[in-house]
Amino acid sequence: MKQKSLFEEMANNNTTKKHVNEPLPFDCLAIDIEATGKDPVSDAIVGISLCKEKGIAYYVPIRHHKANNLNDALPILKEVLENQSISKIGHNLKFDILMLMQEGIYVQGDLYDTMLASYLLDPNSQNHGLEEVSIKYLNHRKRAFSDILGPHKTFAEVPLEEAIKYAAEDAELAFELKEILFKKIDSEGLRSLYFNIEMPLIFVLAEMQQTGIKLDIDLIIDLSKELERELSLLESKIYNLAGKRFNINSSQQLSKILFEELGLKTSKKTKTGYSTNVSVLEQLSIYHDLPREILHYRSLYKLKTTYLDTLPNLVNKKTGRIHTSFNQTITATGRLSSSEPNLQNIPIKGELGTKIRQAFIAENGSVLLSADYSQIELRILAHMSKDKGLLEAFQRGVDIHSKTASEIFNVPTEKVTSELRRIAKTINFGIIYGISPFGLSESLGISPKEAATLIDSYFRRHNGVREYIEKTIKDVRKSNYVITLLGRKRQIPEINSTNSNTRQQAERIAINTPIQGTAADLIKIAMISISEELKKKKFKTKMLLQIHDELLFEVPNEEVEEVTKIIKNKMESALSLSVPLEVDIKLGKNWAEVK
DNA sequence: GGCGTCACG
DNA sequence: ACGTACGTGACGCCG
Numbered sequence: 304m305k306q307k308s309l310f311e312e313m314a315n316n317n318t319t320k321k322h323v324n325e326p327l328p329f330d331c332l333a334i335d336i337e338a339t340g341k342d343p344v345s346d347a348i349v350g351i352s353l354c355k356e357k358g359i360a361y362y363v364p365i366r367h368h369k370a371n372n373l374n375d376a377l378p379i380l381k382e383v384l385e386n387q388s389i390s391k392i393g394h395n396l397k398f399d400i401l402m403l404m405q406e407g408i409y410v411q412g413d414l415y416d417t418m419l420a421s422y423l424l425d426p427n428s429q430n431h432g433l434e435e436v437s438i439k440y441l442n443h444r445k446r447a448f449s450d451i452l453g454p455h456k457t458f459a460e461v462p463l464e465e466a467i468k469y470a471a472e473d474a475e476l477a478f479e480l481k482e483i484l485f486k487k488i489d490s491e492g493l494r495s496l497y498f499n500i501e502m503p504l505i506f507v508l509a510e511m512q513q514t515g516i517k518l519d520i521d522l523i524i525d526l527s528k529e530l531e532r533e534l535s536l537l538e539s540k541i542y543n544l545a546g547k548r549f550n551i552n553s554s555q556q557l558s559k560i561l562f563e564e565l566g567l568k569t570s571k572k573t574k575t576g577y578s579t580n581v582s583v584l585e586q587l588s589i590y591h592d593l594p595r596e597i598l599h600y601r602s603l604y605k606l607k608t609t610y611l612d613t614l615p616n617l618v619n620k621k622t623g624r625i626h627t628s629f630n631q632t633i634t635a636t637g638r639l640s641s642s643e644p645n646l647q648n649i650p651i652k653g654e655l656g657t658k659i660r661q662a663f664i665a666e667n668g669s670v671l672l673s674a675d676y677s678q679i680e681l682r683i684l685a686h687m688s689k690d691k692g693l694l695e696a697f698q699r700g701v702d703i704h705s706k707t708a709s710e711i712f713n714v715p716t717e718k719v720t721s722e723l724r725r726i727a728k729t730i731n732f733g734i735i736y737g738i739s740p741f742g743l744s745e746s747l748g749i750s751p752k753e754a755a756t757l758i759d760s761y762f763r764r765h766n767g768v769r770e771y772i773e774k775t776i777k778d779v780r781k782s783n784y785v786i787t788l789l790g791r792k793r794q795i796p797e798i799n800s801t802n803s804n805t806r807q808q809a810e811r812i813a814i815n816t817p818i819q820g821t822a823a824d825l826i827k828i829a830m831i832s833i834s835e836e837l838k839k840k841k842f843k844t845k846m847l848l849q850i851h852d853e854l855l856f857e858v859p860n861e862e863v864e865e866v867t868k869i870i871k872n873k874m875e876s877a878l879s880l881s882v883p884l885e886v887d888i889k890l891g892k893n894w895a896e897v898k
Numbered sequence: 899g900g901c902g903t904c905a906c907g
Numbered sequence: 908a909c910g911t912a913c914g915t916g917a918c919g920c921c922g
Contacts, residue, residue, distance in 0.1 A: 650905060
């Protein structure tokens with residue numbers, strides 16, 4: 304009964320174009336899609352729940368088993384969902400938008416995403432699920448999905464009576480959460496960050512996920528077979544060197560062999576024993592052949608299991624492409640993350656890295672275009688610290704690492720060797736991480752004392768950076784939070800901890816977060832403006848991936864010239880800083896060629 | 899499910 | 908004396 308009346312109201316909405324003076328019967332609608340699974344590209348809609356006022360919610364079965372499905376519901380819903388004047392409320396709306404896209408429905412209007420709101424209010428929280436957020440803000444314990452699903456294979460098989468209760472509750476919770484969370488968004492000064500960046504980004508990410516990227520499966524499978532052979536040779540070699548067979552993938556068993564049976568010296572400890580990580584095994588390779596072979600084995604095994612053996616299985620049967628998930632509510636700094644598969648950590652180093660990237664290809668008639676920000680985080684540091692040396696370096700366009708080397712080691716720029724530059728580069732990274740003598744020493748393989756000397760000489764030449772760090776930490780001690788250029792907040796209560804380790808870690812976070820977070824804000828702005836421009840001018844170019852400081856596009860040959868200009872221009876002008884932003888653009892048939 | 903390890907920025 | 912570089916995700920091991 305209730306379902307019908309809502310549909311009547313919705314149908315009325317269709318006529319509002321003719322009666323512009325009549326107010327819409329509702330301007331805000333909470334939606335929640337139930338589907339056969341959680342992969343919006345492969346799975347299908349089972350039903351949609353709706354809520355437009357507190358206390359009343361509806362469930363519209365679309366493909367529910369053994370139910371009176373409302374077959375004509377989607378066309379009616381389409382009118383409402385594509386109505387720009389009706390705001391959509393939901394928890395993780397990117398999922399709903401993607402599911403609806405499969406039905407030819409393109410959601411429009413303002414989005415009030417309660418998951419995103421929860422994230423902006425507390426990016427440190429690991430869990431922004433509807434369940435947790437409802438407990439936190441509504442003190443309401445919602446029905447668990449696993450209880451509803453029970454033995455059923457998909458939600459479609461859950462008896463309608465049960466399904467209605469569950470689905471309708473979710474839409475209503477989102478509706479209620481919206482009131483509370485978006486008041487908080489306003490009072491915390493997060494409104495503009497939400498409406499100008501995170502909300503429009505939802506559409507951009509949805510489209511990127513929907514597009515996916517093409518993979519040369521045969522190449523990946525050939526590589527996997529090649530590694531299979533190489534690994535089996537290495538395996539025998541390792542057993543010979545160890546004098547016995549063991550599970551090479553067990554760091555525990557390896558530890559026994561290295562440190563007990565072969566009597567090699569331990570260096571680093573872990574929570575559970577002695578470390579056998581890269582830096583330890585590199586040290587040990589001087590004394591024995593086994594560690595080097597283990598390193599070789601591990602690197603191959605990693606690439607084979609993590610990439611070669613999994614990527615082919617993730618090629619979507621319908622689209623023939625790989626569709627990652629871009630997560631907007633995971634990182635504490637404001638970055639995106641990518642999962643299932645993670646396409647933000649595809650290997651790049653070495654011959655094998657190149658070979659793997661060669662398998663990510665453009666469609667026939669198109670090329671891949673990679674656009675990456677050059678030294679974005681150091682430029683942001685220059686802007687925020689107003690350090691004279693850094694500002695001048697970027698304004699003059701010099702090689703920043705060489706300049707740092709020249710300063711620290713007191714040699715003319717022409718005499719900076721690649722070794723000195725490498726050290727300077729590590730220091731520059733270290734500054735952004737919230738440098739510590741120990742951290743730098745570990746990374747450079749020198750003593751903490753030597754590291755401290757290097758840090759000291761850096762700060763002697765960069766007073767602005769030193770003062771910026773000191774002021775940032777001082778401010779955080781009072782406010783307990785840091786903020787990015789676009790107003791993204793991260794609480795750091797540990798800044799006043801009595802435990803010095805905890806406190807120092809908080810200080811490093813306080814330095815790093817505004818820099819990493821502002822870079823994240825920046826590229827998000829660029830993504831939105833590029834996406835708008837491509838849409839406006841009706842280009843067929845597709846944005847495929849974001850890898851923190853890089854965007855990857857698939858560009859039809861005939862669009863390359865124009866689109867290159869747009870991308871470069873939009874990225875370089877996304878924010879106006881006191882240093883120029885530089886973007887490098889490269890083209891190629893595959894992802895290896897664009898580097 | 900925690901841990902160690904290692905792929906990326 | 909302690910134990911640290913910042914931010915992620917995925918794999919295999921082990922209990």
